[in-house]
Amino acid sequence: DAGVTQSPTHLIKTRGQQVTLRCSPKSGHDTVSWYQQALGQGPQFIFQYYEEEERQRGNFPDRFSGHQFPNYSSELNVNALLLGDSALYLCASSLGDYDTDTQYFGPGTRLTVL
Amino acid sequence: AQTVTQSQPEMSVQEAETVTLSCTYDTSESDYYLFWYKQPPSRQMILVIRQEAYKQQNATENRFSVNFQKAAKSFSLKISDSQLGDAAMYFCAYSLGTGANSKLTFGKGITLSVRP
Numbered sequence: 001d002a003g004v005t006q007s008p009t010h011l012i013k014t015r016g017q018q019v020t021l022r023c024s025p026k027s028g029h030d031t032v033s034w035y036q037q038a039l040g041q042g043p044q045f046i047f048q049y050y051e052e053e054e055r056q057r058g059n060f061p062d063r064f065s066g067h068q069f070p071n072y073s074s075e076l077n078v079n080a081l082l083l084g085d086s087a088l089y090l091c092a093s094s095l096g097d098y099d100t101d102t103q104y105f106g107p108g109t110r111l112t113v114l
Numbered sequence: 115a116q117t118v119t120q121s122q123p124e125m126s127v128q129e130a131e132t133v134t135l136s137c138t139y140d141t142s143e144s145d146y147y148l149f150w151y152k153q154p155p156s157r158q159m160i161l162v163i164r165q166e167a168y169k170q171q172n173a174t175e176n177r178f179s180v181n182f183q184k185a186a187k188s189f190s191l192k193i194s195d196s197q198l199g200d201a202a203m204y205f206c207a208y209s210l211g212t213g214a215n216s217k218l219t220f221g222k223g224i225t226l227s228v229r230p
Contacts, residue, residue: 033217042118042205042220043159056217088157094216102149103218105159 002027004093004106012112013081021076021109025093031055032074033103034066035090043090049074078111086113116141118208120221127196128229134181135191135224137206144168147209148182149218150191154202162204165189193226201228 005024013019025032031050035043045058049068068074072093078085088110092103117140127133139148150162165173165182172180177197181190193200206221 031216035218040222042207042222043218045217045219048217058217090159092159092218102161102164103216104161105151107156107158110157 004091004104006089006091006106006109008109009107010110010112012114014114015081015083017081018077018079019081019111021078021089021091021111022073023076023091023093023106024073025091026104029093029095029104030072031094032068032072033092033094034074034076035092036060037088037090037108039087046076081113083113086111116143116146116208116210116219118206118219118221120206120224122224123222124225124227126227126229127193127200129196129198131196132192132194133196133226135193135204135206135226137189137191137221139187139189139206139208141187141208143210145211147211148180148189149207149209150178150180150189151205151207151220152200152202153205153223159205163191196228198228198230201226 007022033048034046037043046060047057048055052068063079065077088108090108091106094103119138146167148165152160152162163175177194179192203223205223207218209218
């Protein structure tokens, strides 16, 4: 049973650039959530995708956008990168509107902005 | 807005001993879910245990158990017979439930070290 996968593992960008992170959900899951985890902090919710639409969003600027594909995989895009965007980006998958509220996490993508 | 507070930044436990990690939360809702996640140095966030607020019985998963005090809005994690592999950062998290309410709100985490 394939778990949540994310790519790339690490990424280094410079200020002002754009970045795309990718996530494949756990087998059978249809909902993908993205979180930002700054060093030494708990993850912060960015947004969630379900049925290819953004279902809810946290307190993040419009520079953060996403997409979900028909196979339920997802992308997180960040434009005009700032130094403060350096963080671990976690993807979590779950099963839509069904019983489970439990989210399963991928290993994350470490983004460094120079 | 819901908040989750973990006031102890670090804790240490002797191998084979028991340790309790504290968490408090603030919410005006009556139905919600609480979680403990473990994040080892490998960064993978692993679900340790979950508790549904409408259930009075405390959840247990092998060596892990919780003390859920709904009125006090307290949700502590007890690790029995601590093992070296338990060393990690532990996060307490809250969600309102399924679907559109399933986003997780995390505390700042606590670093647990296990002494051999």
